[in-house]
Amino acid sequence: MSFSDNANSISWLIGGPQGSGVDSAANIFAKTCAKEGFHIFGKREFYSNIKGEHSYFTIRISEKPVNSHLEDVNMLVSFDAETVFRHADKVSPNGVIIYDSSLAETVLDEVPTIDFEANKRIGKLLQDSGLSQKLNGMLDLARSRGCTVYGLPYYEMIEAVGRNLDDPKLSKLSRVVNVMAISASLSLLGIKKDMLISAIKDVFGSKPKLLSSNIEAAEYAYSYINTKFDAKNIKCKITPNAVLKDYVLISGSQAAAIGKILGGCRLQTYYPITPASDESEFLESNQIINQVDGKRGSIIVVQTEDEIAAITMAIGAALTGVRTATATSGPGFSLMAEALGWAGMNEVPLVVTMYQRAGPSTGLPTRHEQGDLLFTINAGHGDFPKIVLASGDIEEAFYDSIKVFNFAELYQLPVIHLLDKAISSSIQTSKRFSNELKIERGRFKRDIDKDPSPGTAGHFRRFKLEDSPISTRVPLGTENAIFWNTGDEHTEEGHISEDPENRNKMMDKRMKKLELALEKIAEDDKAACYNFDSNTKNVVISWGSTKGAILEALERLTEEGSKLGFIQVRLLHPFPTGTIKKFLNNARLIIDVEMNYSSQLGSLVQQYTGREIDFKIVKYNGRPMSTTEIYIALKAILSGNNERRIVLDGGT
Amino acid sequence: MAELKLADYKTTVHNDWCPGCGDFGILNAIQMALSEMQIPRHKAVIFSGIGCSGKTPHFINVYGIHTLHGRVLPFAQGAKIANPDLEIIAVGGDGDGLGIGAGHFVGAGRKNVDIPYLIFNNEVYGLTKGQASPTLRLGEKTKSLVTPNTNNSVNPIALALVSGFTFIARSYSYDVKHLKDTIKRAITHKGLAFVDVLQPCPTYDDIHTREWFQGKNKPGSENLIPRIYKIEESGYDGIIHDESEVNKKMSKILEFSSEWGDRIPIGIFYQNELVPSFHERIAQNINDYFERPPSHQEISDAEKKPTARIDKILDKLQIND
Numbered sequence: 001m002s003f004s005d006n007a008n009s010i011s012w013l014i015g016g017p018q019g020s021g022v023d024s025a026a027n028i029f030a031k032t033c034a035k036e037g038f039h040i041f042g043k044r045e046f047y048s049n050i051k052g053e054h055s056y057f058t059i060r061i062s063e064k065p066v067n068s069h070l071e072d073v074n075m076l077v078s079f080d081a082e083t084v085f086r087h088a089d090k091v092s093p094n095g096v097i098i099y100d101s102s103l104a105e106t107v108l109d110e111v112p113t114i115d116f117e118a119n120k121r122i123g124k125l126l127q128d129s130g131l132s133q134k135l136n137g138m139l140d141l142a143r144s145r146g147c148t149v150y151g152l153p154y155y156e157m158i159e160a161v162g163r164n165l166d167d168p169k170l171s172k173l174s175r176v177v178n179v180m181a182i183s184a185s186l187s188l189l190g191i192k193k194d195m196l197i198s199a200i201k202d203v204f205g206s207k208p209k210l211l212s213s214n215i216e217a218a219e220y221a222y223s224y225i226n227t228k229f230d231a232k233n234i235k236c237k238i239t240p241n242a243v244l245k246d247y248v249l250i251s252g253s254q255a256a257a258i259g260k261i262l263g264g265c266r267l268q269t270y271y272p273i274t275p276a277s278d279e280s281e282f283l284e285s286n287q288i289i290n291q292v293d294g295k296r297g298s299i300i301v302v303q304t305e306d307e308i309a310a311i312t313m314a315i316g317a318a319l320t321g322v323r324t325a326t327a328t329s330g331p332g333f334s335l336m337a338e339a340l341g342w343a344g345m346n347e348v349p350l351v352v353t354m355y356q357r358a359g360p361s362t363g364l365p366t367r368h369e370q371g372d373l374l375f376t377i378n379a380g381h382g383d384f385p386k387i388v389l390a391s392g393d394i395e396e397a398f399y400d401s402i403k404v405f406n407f408a409e410l411y412q413l414p415v416i417h418l419l420d421k422a423i424s425s426s427i428q429t430s431k432r433f434s435n436e437l438k439i440e441r442g443r444f445k446r447d448i449d450k451d452p453s454p455g456t457a458g459h460f461r462r463f464k465l466e467d468s469p470i471s472t473r474v475p476l477g478t479e480n481a482i483f484w485n486t487g488d489e490h491t492e493e494g495h496i497s498e499d500p501e502n503r504n505k506m507m508d509k510r511m512k513k514l515e516l517a518l519e520k521i522a523e524d525d526k527a528a529c530y531n532f533d534s535n536t537k538n539v540v541i542s543w544g545s546t547k548g549a550i551l552e553a554l555e556r557l558t559e560e561g562s563k564l565g566f567i568q569v570r571l572l573h574p575f576p577t578g579t580i581k582k583f584l585n586n587a588r589l590i591i592d593v594e595m596n597y598s599s600q601l602g603s604l605v606q607q608y609t610g611r612e613i614d615f616k617i618v619k620y621n622g623r624p625m626s627t628t629e630i631y632i633a634l635k636a637i638l639s640g641n642n643e644r645r646i647v648l649d650g651g652t
Numbered sequence: 653m654a655e656l657k658l659a660d661y662k663t664t665v666h667n668d669w670c671p672g673c674g675d676f677g678i679l680n681a682i683q684m685a686l687s688e689m690q691i692p693r694h695k696a697v698i699f700s701g702i703g704c705s706g707k708t709p710h711f712i713n714v715y716g717i718h719t720l721h722g723r724v725l726p727f728a729q730g731a732k733i734a735n736p737d738l739e740i741i742a743v744g745g746d747g748d749g750l751g752i753g754a755g756h757f758v759g760a761g762r763k764n765v766d767i768p769y770l771i772f773n774n775e776v777y778g779l780t781k782g783q784a785s786p787t788l789r790l791g792e793k794t795k796s797l798v799t800p801n802t803n804n805s806v807n808p809i810a811l812a813l814v815s816g817f818t819f820i821a822r823s824y825s826y827d828v829k830h831l832k833d834t835i836k837r838a839i840t841h842k843g844l845a846f847v848d849v850l851q852p853c854p855t856y857d858d859i860h861t862r863e864w865f866q867g868k869n870k871p872g873s874e875n876l877i878p879r880i881y882k883i884e885e886s887g888y889d890g891i892i893h894d895e896s897e898v899n900k901k902m903s904k905i906l907e908f909s910s911e912w913g914d915r916i917p918i919g920i921f922y923q924n925e926l927v928p929s930f931h932e933r934i935a936q937n938i939n940d941y942f943e944r945p946p947s948h949q950e951i952s953d954a955e956k957k958p959t960a961r962i963d964k965i966l967d968k969l970q971i972n973d
Contacts, residue, residue, distance in 0.1 A: 031971065034971040035971055035972060243972060244971055244972065245972070246970075247970070247971045247972075248966055248969040248971065249971055250969050254969065258962050258965055258966070261960050261962055261965070262958050262960050262962050263951075263958065264951030264952065264958060264959075264960065266734075266949055266951065267730075267733070267734050267946045286965050287937065287938060288938065289960050289961075290960070290961040290963075290964060291960060292953070292957075292958075292959055292960075292961055293950075293953070293959055295944075295959075296940060297944070297949050297951075297959065297960060298938040298940075298941065298944070298946075298949070299946075300733060300734075300938070300941075300946055302730075302733065304726065304759065305755055305758070305759030305762075306759075308726070308756075309723075309725075309726035309755075309756055309759060310726075312719065312720065312723040312726040312727045312730065313726040313727065313729055313730035314730060315727060315730065316699070316726065316727040316728060316729065316730025316731040316732075316734070317730035317731060317733060317734035317946065318730075318734075319717065319730075319731055320731050320734040320735040320738070320946070320947040321947055322734045322735075322947050322949075323951060324730075324734070324946075339720060339723065342719065342720055402958075429971065432966050432970070433962070433966065435958065437958075438952070438955075438956035438957065439951055439952035439956050439957070439958055440956065441952070457663060457665055458664065459663075475735070475947060476697050476715050476717075476731060476738060477694060477695055477697075477715070477735060477737065477738050477947075478694060479694045480694070481694070482694055482713065482714060482715050483715065483716075484709060484710060484715075484716040484717070484718065485716070485717045485718060485719075486710070486717075486718035487702075487718065487719065487720055488718070494716070495665050496707070496710060496718075
């Protein structure tokens with residue numbers, strides 16, 4: 001069973017050695033298609049390596065908004081042998097493969113970057129099909145399924161471009177092979193050349209020499225296809241859409257960074273880690289901030305010696321009244337656990353943007369997983385309040401980046417914004433963000449009168465015990481408000497206290513913030529439901545980046561007459577028990593979908609609502625869930641499959 | 653504004669350090685320095701780590717942030733970067749700063765954030781009952797150790813030098829005047845300042861006691877001759893006036909740093925304000941940083957709307973112009 005894409009959309013893939021421009025080629029391709037009016041969803045896959053290992057970029061182009069990828073590829077674009085060996089079997093029956101014709105005789109064993117496991121798998125596939133162990137064998141296999149293959153003599157084409165440019169330095173010029181490959185594919189797809197040239201200008205506009213060679217290469221490859229091949233009959237073709245007005249092509253980490261800037265974050269610390277560093281780098285390259293009042297703002301991005309320094313430095317900065325964040329991934333977050341408790345103990349508003357990747361330990365450092373949910377909500381020793389909010393897609397990542405700062409200040413506690421690599425590194429066409437959200441600073445004050453009833457040591461009561469668990473907060477440096485902070489249990493003034501009565505009062509004060517947060521946080525921020533009404537009997541429950549793939553699978557199932565509701569849990573801690581119970585009240589069948597081994601959300605649902613999860617769909621091979629495989633798994637469950645736990649294994 | 657007296661910098665919080673603890677001298681010296689410099693109380697913040705020394709802020713009547721074990725430097729740097737107008741002093745023990753926090757000690761040296769950092773150096777982990785700290789020498793056996801120390805010691809002065817601290821000094825907790833003057837110099841220094849404060853632990857360090865520092869058991873002398881001597885008295889000047897002096901002075905500082913036993917140098921070994929502070933480095937990229945540091949920026953207007961504009965950033969990502 002497969003999942004064919006809608007009529008006016010295709011799934012496109014480019015691969016190549018890391019460092020050969022796969023990423024920039026894919027970005028140019030995506031931008032070209034977006035300029036033509038198509039919606040884009042792009043997904044990056046790469047090894048933990050700088051140069052040479054295989055990386056690839058999948059892009060879906062569609063007349064409708066898309067937010068997930070599929071297993072099948074309609075067009076495979078390559079300029080090396082490995083890409084063909086690794087991906088040709090994923091090309092759909094009517095699909096297209098573009099390859100380097102000079103590599104047709106390459107033998108599988110001669111490609112050193114194809115690891116032993118993959119080599120064995122591909123070798124067996126060829127052997128079982130009775131084909132040679134050569135690239136040609138892979139192509140024959142594709143041909144036998146009905147694919148069309150286009151061989152391009154890249155070397156000769158580069159020579160021709162060199163002649164046209166009057167530039168004999170072919171080794172340098174060979175870098176344009178990536179642009180030639182995408183240009184050829186755009187030509188086959190029938191996308192206008194003007195759009196491609198305009199996208200190349202967007203990317204290389206500031207580098208005139210690169211610009212001219214890339215444009216020449218693009219022009220050459222584009223017309224080469226037109227003159228050498230008859231592309232009229234190719235079956236994967238798309239027709240232009242209406243222009244996307246006021247749309248951006250944006251990655252999740254960019255969206256989160258822009259949200260931080262708008263949300264008032266003025267200091268961010270980080271220690272380099274995949275996939276979190278992209279966000280900090282984007283922030284740093286936008287460190288000067290324009291303001292509506294004409295003044296200039298700025299955000300300081302500090303690279304620290306480790307993640308412990310990153311979080312503690314962020315807390316120190318937050319004490320001066322600045323909205324401060326740090327961004328990291330699992331291994332770094334593990335190091336931050338102790339300091340997170342200090343922020344909880346001292347009621348410091350702090351945002352930790354946590355970009356999950358596949359663990360445990362170093363795990364699959366450049367791959368996908370949602371394996372840190374339980375760790376994140378339980379991070380740190382002892383009981384202290386924190387809020388954990390998970391975004392489901394790139395657009396949510398933007399708005400949530402503002403909301404998490406509001407939560408941090410309203411409730412004076414650390415907030416963890418949970419994202420993962422599937423959101424941070426993916427790109428998407430998105431309507432330009434508009435913002436109606438307000439900056440809520442809660443009980444934060446810059447000026448304060450002398451406390452008429454100071455604490456027992458005669459000082460301002462930063463942790464004043466009163467009706468609300470939220471006390472007045474001032475930045476360090478405020479007159480009349482000298483206070484103390486300590487990781488020890490403390491008095492209202494912040495001095496160390498081991499008194500049992502004070503201990504209970506302070507624990508109660510801090511932990512009550514969780515009740516307050518559950519009472520005040522909007523229902524939409526606790527959980528969102530889709531395809532759902534009070535009569536919905538079959539319910540899919542999930543969280544985070546699986547949202548797009550689930551929604552599209554459900555849309556297809558609805559078209560086929562099987563309606564499933566979807567509950568996307570957004571607030572993971574404190575757990576919105578009441579909201580989830582309400583949604584699950586009439587559910588007959590609950591299917592939990594998560595990109596981890598142990599169905600971590602499922603265990604929370606069981607723990608808090610008492611409802612058993614009927615079916616679990618999980619994935620932990622480091623590759624994100626595709627719409628295809630979720631669709632297939634749900635269909636199997638609906639048609640009476642009684643496997644209680646389905647492990648998905650898609651992806652290359 | 654009325655003059656602030658020494659008493660104004662003291663809190664009434666009960667001090668639970670052991671009688672005779674060297675920490676008292678350091679506490680007094682910090683309070684005296686703040687008072688002599690008339691630093692407004694609300695403008696000063698003492699950051700501390702964990703251990704006996706970690707309690708210091710609670711006894712000083714300025715803002716006090718008692719942080720985590722080993723992490724005082726990043727906490728303090730974060731606050732100073734966000735608000736350079738604050739007068740921040742970081743304090744901590746030798747285990748705190750040179751054991752668990754050694755990575756931050758080195759990291760801080762590379763940044764050169766404008767703060768003084770005092771290490772209360774007593775060679776033991778006092779609050780956990782006297783284990784060997786990173787400054788206790790190999791083979792030494794203080795009271796609580798079961799066997800002589802199996803670790804070698806770290807040289808704090810040399811470590812500070814190679815890590816990039818731009819002010820390096822040593823003082824002694826029972827010479828409160830010298831210590832107070834050193835702290836004042838560390839506060840006024842532009843950049844990261846390190847003060848290694850030698851401090852007997854009367855409860856757990858039975859080797860390097862107050863009497864030992866006074867000259868007891870010093871071979872070849874009948875009278876007590878203090879082991880500590882002041883380098884300024886021998887005409888040494890640690891200030892770097894020209895980058896060309898650095899190498900020569902470095903070897904002299906390393907020489908000072910390895911002196912121990914019969915003669916222990918105290919004073920200002922090194923002060924180099926030619927190295928740009930972290931703040932000056934930020935101002936290279938954000939030129940109004942000192943006027944509008946993060947803590948001074950208004951992020952929302954009266955209607956709580958964000959002041960930031962993101963349109964130009966989005967323009968760059970826009971698909972069609």
